[in-house]
Amino acid sequence: MNAPATTGRTRKGTAPRGVPYVFLAPAIILFTLFLLLPIGYAIYLSFRRVKVSGLGLGKGARTEIWAGLDNYATALGDPELLGSALRVLLYGLVLIPLMLGLALLFALLLDAPRVRFGRFAKLAIFLPYAVPGVIASMLWGFLYLPAVSPFNYVLDAAGLPEPNMLSGGSVFLAIVNIAVWGGVGFNMIVLFTSLRAVPGEIYESAQLDGASDLQIALRIKIPLLMPSLIMTTVFSLIATLQVFTEPLTIRSLTNSISSTWTPLMKVYRDAFSQNDIYSAAASSVVIALVTLVLSFGFLRLVSRQAFGGENR
Amino acid sequence: MTLLQERKTTIPVRPGARHRPSWLGTAILLVGAIYCLLPIAWVVAAATKNGSDLFTTFTFAPGTGFAENLGDLSANGGGIYWQWLANTAIYAGVGGALSALVSGISGYTLAKYRFAGRSAIFNVLLAGVLVPGITLAVPQYLLLAKVGLTDTYWSVLLPQIISPYGIYLARIYAAAAVPDTVVEAARTDGAGEFRIFARVALPMMVPGLVTVFLFQFVAIWNNFLLPFIMLSSDDKFPVTVGLFTLLNQGSTVPALYSLVIIGSLLSIIPLIVLFLTLQRHWRTDLISGAVKG
Numbered sequence: 001m002n003a004p005a006t007t008g009r010t011r012k013g014t015a016p017r018g019v020p021y022v023f024l025a026p027a028i029i030l031f032t033l034f035l036l037l038p039i040g041y042a043i044y045l046s047f048r049r050v051k052v053s054g055l056g057l058g059k060g061a062r063t064e065i066w067a068g069l070d071n072y073a074t075a076l077g078d079p080e081l082l083g084s085a086l087r088v089l090l091y092g093l094v095l096i097p098l099m100l101g102l103a104l105l106f107a108l109l110l111d112a113p114r115v116r117f118g119r120f121a122k123l124a125i126f127l128p129y130a131v132p133g134v135i136a137s138m139l140w141g142f143l144y145l146p147a148v149s150p151f152n153y154v155l156d157a158a159g160l161p162e163p164n165m166l167s168g169g170s171v172f173l174a175i176v177n178i179a180v181w182g183g184v185g186f187n188m189i190v191l192f193t194s195l196r197a198v199p200g201e202i203y204e205s206a207q208l209d210g211a212s213d214l215q216i217a218l219r220i221k222i223p224l225l226m227p228s229l230i231m232t233t234v235f236s237l238i239a240t241l242q243v244f245t246e247p248l249t250i251r252s253l254t255n256s257i258s259s260t261w262t263p264l265m266k267v268y269r270d271a272f273s274q275n276d277i278y279s280a281a282a283s284s285v286v287i288a289l290v291t292l293v294l295s296f297g298f299l300r301l302v303s304r305q306a307f308g309g310e311n312r
Numbered sequence: 313m314t315l316l317q318e319r320k321t322t323i324p325v326r327p328g329a330r331h332r333p334s335w336l337g338t339a340i341l342l343v344g345a346i347y348c349l350l351p352i353a354w355v356v357a358a359a360t361k362n363g364s365d366l367f368t369t370f371t372f373a374p375g376t377g378f379a380e381n382l383g384d385l386s387a388n389g390g391g392i393y394w395q396w397l398a399n400t401a402i403y404a405g406v407g408g409a410l411s412a413l414v415s416g417i418s419g420y421t422l423a424k425y426r427f428a429g430r431s432a433i434f435n436v437l438l439a440g441v442l443v444p445g446i447t448l449a450v451p452q453y454l455l456l457a458k459v460g461l462t463d464t465y466w467s468v469l470l471p472q473i474i475s476p477y478g479i480y481l482a483r484i485y486a487a488a489a490v491p492d493t494v495v496e497a498a499r500t501d502g503a504g505e506f507r508i509f510a511r512v513a514l515p516m517m518v519p520g521l522v523t524v525f526l527f528q529f530v531a532i533w534n535n536f537l538l539p540f541i542m543l544s545s546d547d548k549f550p551v552t553v554g555l556f557t558l559l560n561q562g563s564t565v566p567a568l569y570s571l572v573i574i575g576s577l578l579s580i581i582p583l584i585v586l587f588l589t590l591q592r593h594w595r596t597d598l599i600s601g602a603v604k605g
Binding site: 016017019020021023024026027028030031033034035037038039041042045102105106109110112114115116117118120121123124125126127128129130131132133134135136138139140142143147148150153181184185213234238242244245248249252253264267268271272277280281284287288291292295296 | 421
């Protein structure tokens with residue numbers, strides 16, 4: 001960068017001692033109040049339960065007592081939580097490769113020298129990122145509704161059977177589609193930007209060696225994109241495990257989504273519909289731990305393969 | 313990278329090979345673009361239809377009920393829709409700005425000062441990126457309920473000011489954009505530390521902080537669970553929670569569907585405009601890790 005010519009004295013960090021801590025105070029205070037404290041409180045609550053004495057009426061009839069690992073045993077043995085976890089696992093296994101695969105394809109095409117309408121396509125594909133999950137789910141929900149859907153209108157006019165996207169098994173794909181629609185553009189932009197950071201000479205020399213566009217994409221561009229692909233995968237993983245808004249919104253249009261369709265929906269129901277904050281807390285802690293284990297595990301796994309020599 | 317630099321020979325490539333358009337690639341991109349624009353095109357068409365046309369005419373055929381729908385939306389609940397939009401602007405705008413500011417000063421401090429506990433603080437903050445933010449919403453609610461802050465603007469605003477990811481981005485950006493020599497020079501001239509940050513470093517960090525602001529703005533605008541849990545009175549709802557409650561009532565009163573549709577359209581227009589105008593300010597190279605620190 002353009003540094004003025006005032007060299008000669010490098011007294012690094014000669015600021016008054018307390019200054020960095022004062023500057024960091026807002027972040028540390030907010031981080032403590034809204035991250036550390038809630039985490040601690042959730043862990044605390046997960047070890048508690050309510051003891052009801054007598055009929056449970058009147059003051060003092062309900063007291064909070066230590067529950068040990070009871071809530072965890074209940075959560076881990078709960079078929080509803082297990083069912084929702086497996087559903088979200090399957091959802092992630094379909095969604096993440098599909099979404100990142102499409103994002104990668106679009107990014108490579110945008111970077112390819114012979115493709116037209118790139119600017120228009122880039123903006124159009126990025127645009128859904130500006131649409132909140134609730135709104136996106138509403139728009140797609142109406143497009144799925146047989147009475148409103150243009151797809152059903154066309155199929156009906158052609159005399160073909162009309163599928164109902166909101167019934168039984170299809171609703172799973174309906175929700176995957178909303179997530180792909182909302183997420184593909186953002187990931188495409190991240191990947192495209194890292195492609196642009198690569199000096200063009202590499203491709204030119206590869207072309208001189210007789211490599212085709214496809215070979216360049218597979219042999220040079222994708223390996224160079226590995227760090228960005230890993231990062232987008234981790235962020236997608238974290239988002240996937242917390243899926244809540246889309247199924248909740250679609251739920252108002254169909255009855256094929258249960259109130260415990262995803263783990264977070266179950267936490268919400270336990271805490272607010274059933275007033276059982278203790279098992280909700282235990283389930284939250286389990287979800288958070290699984291997220292951490294999966295994202296750290298994935299990072300460790302790939303860092304050994306992708307960054308072999310580099311120290312990261 | 314060394315291997316790549318060695319091959320730095322710029323010999324012009326056969327001109328014809330570069331300029332023959334690839335129709336397959338173009339077609340794939342256009343299909344992607346149509347897929348992404350389809351629901352937006354639909355909502356524009358559907359917003360112009362009155363309640364009965366919605367279920368009877370072809371979905372992309374425009375109707376004549378736009379003004380009527382707009383009137384109904386404004387009349388619903390005494391114009392509460394406009395309150396929801398204003399609330400969203402407050403939550404996302406003020407929250408995003410405060411978040412960028414806190415991220416900015418924290419990132420600058422972590423990049424430019426050497427002090428005890430620096431890497432420990434950074435690592436703890438960074439670990440916050442991996443903490444599933446939404447699972448925090450329930451304990452955050454319980455804590456804020458204890459101090460009587462639920463169902464206030466603060467309950468939605470305060471938890472979203474702290475952004476571990478924003479601090480991380482600001483630190484990368486400060487390291488790259490604010491030269492040590494400039495900070496040293498200002499210090500030699502006798503400027504106070506806060507003055508150095510506010511007058512010297514902050515202006516240099518503006519492009520990076522615009523990115524942090526936009527990220528947090530979109531994140532808050534998108535965050536449904538937190539306001540959904542925290543708020544109970546509908547005059548404090550952001551537009552997403554408001555429309556969600558309308559949609560839920562719609563399953564018994566289908567006439568409300570028209571309001572949900574035009575409400576959705578009006579709520580995404582400002583964000584799309586913001587996107588198209590600010591897209592050149594997005595430092596996406598920050599997130600893809602391409603900034604050399």
